[in-house]
Amino acid sequence: MTHLNLMVDHVFGEPVARKLNEWGSIKASTIGGYGFRQNEKDDVLIESLEENNCLLLTHDHNTINERRYQPCSHGGIIVIPHDKWTPDYVFERVKAFILSGKKALAEHCVTYLHPKKAIIKTHDNGELVVLLRD
């Protein structure tokens, strides 16, 4: 049973998508896997999320964030802002978030996955903090 569909941004690439798919509870594919160009526009990716029933997994917290893409205006964005990420690190953060039981809250919102917590930016500048276990 698939629990979460993720569109993996180019910066994470195929190695991260492969690592996420190994777990079995995540169906992850790169933007190329969804039929987009490697240099696809931000707006095109964001607008396609709802249609593809998936969330965008990205590292680009400077430009793909709740200020530029308001919650409830898209399918959902998960941001892992850690600069020294590895495929294992990304997998552990996503896994911890799913195991927290709060993954449904990420839909249509912008979620930041940090080492110990997830911060979910909701509409009207709301913010939910979910503590994550390692």
Next chain:
Amino acid sequence: MASQAPVPCLDDFDFDRPFRRHHFHRSGRRSTIMGSPHFRWAFEKCRQNHPGISIDQDVLGGIPHVEGTRLAVSQLLGRIYVLGSVDAVAEYYYPDVTRDQVNEAVSFAQSFVEFASDPS
């Protein structure tokens, strides 16, 4: 007693211009730091020598990235730090990015920092 040179004070520096952190487009949308005239000028100077680096407001919000990809120059620098070498980064993103493109991103970053920090 010898007079000492005045110590530069942060209060004397005008942070609003030209080192403005955010910039507003004519459309009203807030852009990245690259929208700042000073950084835009530095980018244009660097771009002449690095045609493989692109800037497009629609891709990654307008931050410099490798042409034909969604890989920001800054992100590639971070990958080199983590993976340890240019070759390792090229291997990670194979076949989307070549070794030459990673090298050009590094060269662009070097040029950009030099231009952007040039007081003249």
